[in-house]
Amino acid sequence: MDTTTIIIITAIVGLIIGFIIAKFLEKGKASKTIASAKKEAASIVKDAKAEGESIKKDKIFQAKEKFLELKAEHEKVIINKDKKIAEAEKRTRDKESQISGELAKNKKLNEQLDSKLKEVEHKSEFLEKKQSELDKLHKSQVQQLEVISGLSADEAKGQLLESLKDAAKSDAMAFMQTTMEEAKLTAQQDARKIIINTIQRIGTEEAVENCVSVFNIESDDVKGRIIGREGRNIRALESATGVEIIVDDTPEAIILSCFDSVRREVARLSLHKLVTDGRIHPARIEEIVKKTEKQIEQEIVEVGKRTVIDLGIHGLHPELIRAVGRMKYRSSYGQNLLQHSREVAKLCGVMAAELGLNPKLAKRAGLLHDIGKVPNTEAEVETPHAILGMQWAEKFGEKPDVCNAIGAHHDEIEMKNLISPIVQVCDAISGARPGARRQVLDSYIQRLKDLEEIAFGFGGVQKAYAIQAGRELRVIVESEKVSDDKAAQLSFEISQKIQTDMTYPGQVKVTVIRETRAVNVAK
Structure with a gap:
């Protein structure tokens, strides 16, 4: 091999060895970092456990305190409930003792009541026996008297009535004689009274103005309808209102006469409604008069309210407001x-x-x-x-x-x-x-009121009206309580009462009216 190749191979081997050494060094540094991290984690866990234990102890302590507070409050509530229950038990025992006492009293009272009832029953039986014995004795005495006198009970009654009639006649004659003598003695005094009353009539214009109203009509044909067949309409109107209705020759006018201005106003308004409507008969008259009376009552209240408002008076009782309204009339x-x-x-x-x-x-x-x-x-x-x-x-x-x-x-x-x-x-x-x-008007109205008051003082009188300026007193009685014969007697008694209790000019006619009605409804 040549030198270049060797150098390259040597460099490569060096690089590989360097890389391996670097890896080993890097691995040692990582293991050191992991060890230190593990130590830190262990210390953090240890600190966390210690802090958790302290927090746990604090929470347990707070929980114990809260538990003790709740336990104390609960004990207080239980104590209060126990007190209330004890008080309720005491009240219950008191009530039971009171009820037992009341039951004992009631039992005793019931026993006393039973004994009293028994006594009453015995006494009633005894009284019944005595009453039967008394009736028997009475019958026997009557029989004995009839035997002794030789007269029956009816004959004895007849003789007694005859003797009473004779005594009454003699008493009446004596009374008439005494009355005639008194009349002779007081004739001069009565004559003076008549002259004085005649002089006083000079001031009657004011009385007439305050006691008479004029109802104007369109034509005289209306007068016939107001009078009705055989005068039944005008009688019904006078009876319902207590006002005298004078239908005379005065053209297109009807006179309403009554001292009570409220009655006069009711009659005037009722006549106006009847004439306007055109239906005039007794049943319709009664219906219209009742409606008009309600209307007048409402008007009286309104007048009273307006008066107190105009004067700035507040808080007046409704009855006093109504009385103020009635002052208008x-x-x-x-x-x-x-x-x-x-x-x-x-x-x-x-x-x-x-x-x-x-x-x-x-x-x-x-x-x-x-x-x-x-x-x-x-x-x-x-x-x-x-x-x-x-x-x-x-x-x-x-x-x-x-x-x-x-x-x-x-x-x-x-x-x-x-x-x-x-x-x-x-x-x-x-x-x-x-x-x-004017003094005359007041005394005049008072005399008319006194006439009506005298009539109301007798039993069975339903209505009483002083009409014709006090020259007639018309009295309406209840047919169930007053018979025809008693009506005549009542008229006489009222006239005698007026004669003895009042002073008045002229004479007063007393008319007693008794009316019966039969009413049925067809369905």
Whole structure:
């Protein structure tokens, strides 16, 4: 071989040997790196285990503390529940003892009741026996009396009635004689009364204006329909409304006469509806009158509400608002009661403001000072209107100052605050001004009211209406309670009551009406 080849072979062998040596050296370095990595991993694992053990110990300690807290709370809850259960058991035992006591009492009472019932049964049996014995004795005594007197029971009754009739006739003759003598003695006094009453009639124009309404009609043909066949329509209308309807020769007009303006307004509106509708018969009349009465009641409430709103009065009881509304249809001494009360309320408000008092309270008292004049079924005729109004105000929750002002404005009771004299003075200012009032009208209306009150004082009276300016009292009675014979007797008794209890000009005719109806419905 030549030298070049040898050199190449030597170089190759050197390279191979160098490569092998490099591999061996690299392998030793890698094993050292792996050993050091294993040492580091072992130390990290060791540190992690130590840290894990410490964390484990901390968590176990926290868990133990939490467990102890929960255990303490649970024990508290259990203790509270035990206390509640003990209290409930105690209450239950108390209730059981109380119930057992009540049961013992009830048992004792039941025993006493049974004994009482037995006693009552024995006594009732004893009384029945005694009653039967008494009936037998009575029959035997009656028989003995019939044998002794020689008369039967019916004959004895007849003789007794005859003797009573004779005694009554003699008493009546004596009464008539006494009455005639008294009439002769009082003739001069009665003559003076008649003259005075005649003089007083000069002032009746105001009464007529306040007690009469004119209902205008388009033609006189309507009058015949309003009267109806044999007058049944006009009678039904008068009976339903309590208003006298005068159909005379006055052209295109019908007169409605009644002292109660509410009744007059109901009759006027009812007539207007009937004439407009064209159907006029008794059943329709009753239906329309009832609807009109409801309409008037609603209007009364509306008038009361508008009045209190206009005057700035708040919180008034609904019944007092209704009473204020009814003032529109009332008059006092010829003066409209609502206008008078509004005027007094305004005057009271102004005067109280000038004096540094409460004007709203004064207005309230001024508006309500005459509510006692509004008719009320609970009121007594003898009670003064000031006291009656005060009682109403107290009943419906008005303040003591307002109640005292209402009751004291005519000096019926003592004045206890400064509002009371203000109401009294303003009432006098409104009522005493020229042309404000007429004494004649008030006494006239009071006489008509007294006539109706006398009629209602008798049993079986359903309605009573004073008509024809108080010259006639029309009384409607219940047919179930009053017979035809009793109706005649009732008319006589009412006339005698009026004659003895009242003073009036002329004479009063008392008419008692008893009506029966048979009503059936076809389906």
